[in-house]
Amino acid sequence: MTSARPFPGTFHDGLEPGVVVRVDRGVATVVLADHSGLSDQPGGVVRAGWGGGLLGAVHDDPDAAPTTGDRVRLRFWPDARVTVEAVEPRRTLLTRADADGSARRQTLAANVDVVAVVEGLVPDPDRNRIARLLTLAWASGAQPVVILTKADREPEAARIATELEAVSACPVHAVSSTDGTGLDEVRALFAGGRTVALLGASGVGKSSLVNALSGENVMHVSALRRDGKGRHTTVTRELHAVAGGWVVDGPGLRSVGINSGLGLQETFADVTELAASCRFSDCTHAVEPGCAVIAAIGNGELDPDRLDSFRALVAEGFRQEARRDVRLRHEELRRRKVTHKALRRQYQEPPQHGF
Numbered sequence: 001m002t003s004a005r006p007f008p009g010t011f012h013d014g015l016e017p018g019v020v021v022r023v024d025r026g027v028a029t030v031v032l033a034d035h036s037g038l039s040d041q042p043g044g045v046v047r048a049g050w051g052g053g054l055l056g057a058v059h060d061d062p063d064a065a066p067t068t069g070d071r072v073r074l075r076f077w078p079d080a081r082v083t084v085e086a087v088e089p090r091r092t093l094l095t096r097a098d099a100d101g102s103a104r105r106q107t108l109a110a111n112v113d114v115v116a117v118v119e120g121l122v123p124d125p126d127r128n129r130i131a132r133l134l135t136l137a138w139a140s141g142a143q144p145v146v147i148l149t150k151a152d153r154e155p156e157a158a159r160i161a162t163e164l165e166a167v168s169a170c171p172v173h174a175v176s177s178t179d180g181t182g183l184d185e186v187r188a189l190f191a192g193g194r195t196v197a198l199l200g201a202s203g204v205g206k207s208s209l210v211n212a213l214s215g216e217n218v219m220h221v222s223a224l225r226r227d228g229k230g231r232h233t234t235v236t237r238e239l240h241a242v243a244g245g246w247v248v249d250g251p252g253l254r255s256v257g258i259n260s261g262l263g264l265q266e267t268f269a270d271v272t273e274l275a276a277s278c279r280f281s282d283c284t285h286a287v288e289p290g291c292a293v294i295a296a297i298g299n300g301e302l303d304p305d306r307l308d309s310f311r312a313l314v315a316e317g318f319r320q321e322a323r324r325d326v327r328l329r330h331e332e333l334r335r336r337k338v339t340h341k342a343l344r345r346q347y348q349e350p351p352q353h354g355f
């Protein structure tokens, strides 16, 4: 219903294509595809608000708001304003459950090719957090990878990466921004102009990694933060040119809620594969006879923590889906009421045009 809303002007002449490199409270920073004289900023960069049609679409569906990585069409107005009139269909969309605890989801980046889940080897990598972030990565439609940072401080880095790779149906790289370990493998992710989004908690070394990859200081590193109170240095998600492609770095995500069950099957490929052999197809892997998952824990094939993590995320995914269903029902009712009121006005008020 919401996606059917046409963007006025999409096919009109005079709209300029560009790529959104960051968004702050309803204003997008856009790099123009062709910037011959349209902007006096270096690199053809403009700041643009939402055009009228887009405002309506965003009202109906908050996901429609431009996000980092979006391909957009811009209108340049005679009074020097610039507005985003249309967002091109997205190839991939990285989202999370909104941090405010509501049922809404928050878009993190669009059109990303690879989502790299970044976690430090020191202190011990948090496997639950990796699983959470991988679920979002799989759900985005992009290719997931895991990057374990600070390998210079963990002698067992290679072994830990191999073990994690065995349970994570995706590549796992151990890297160090300090001594350069594994950076070539990470650089390869950017080959051919691909866009990589870094998803990880604050302090895991995302900014250091971007700086090490690009050989210059594109990002502020946390050690430089001024207040020393543990607030994030990186405040917005930004698209930067790196290693022949693009990187979306963002704020260290404190809460990383998943917003549906999407991506869980891939993230827990080891558990779902075992579950295929359970006697009951709706087995909860708790008490059922003939449960292949419990059997695998019994013979040491599966780590019980892994099953706990899986069950917790499945429950969270269902909960978010249920909350969203309730919200959608409420919004639909509200919309119907508005439409109904408008119709009543239209048919009860006297004709406006004199016939």
Ligand SMILES: Nc1nc2c(ncn2[C@@H]2O[C@H](COP(=O)(O)OP(=O)(O)OP(=O)(O)O)[C@@H](O)[C@H]2O)c(=O)[nH]1
Binding pocket: 149, 150, 151, 152, 153, 175, 176, 177, 178, 179, 200, 201, 202, 203, 204, 205, 206, 207, 208, 209, 220, 221, 222, 223, 232, 233, 234, 250, 251, 252, 253
């Ligand atoms: N030894 C070692 N330390 C690292 C490495 N990468 C990052 N660090 C340190 O880890 C700390 C956090 O690094 P950042 O790059 O700022 O982390 P971040 O993920 O960008 O953090 P936010 O900007 O808060 O999201 C800094 O003190 C870095 O010097 C590494 O490969 N090896």
Ligand SMILES: [Zn+2]
Binding pocket: 275, 278, 279, 283, 284, 285, 286, 288, 290, 291, 292, 293, 294
């Ligand atoms: Zn089972």
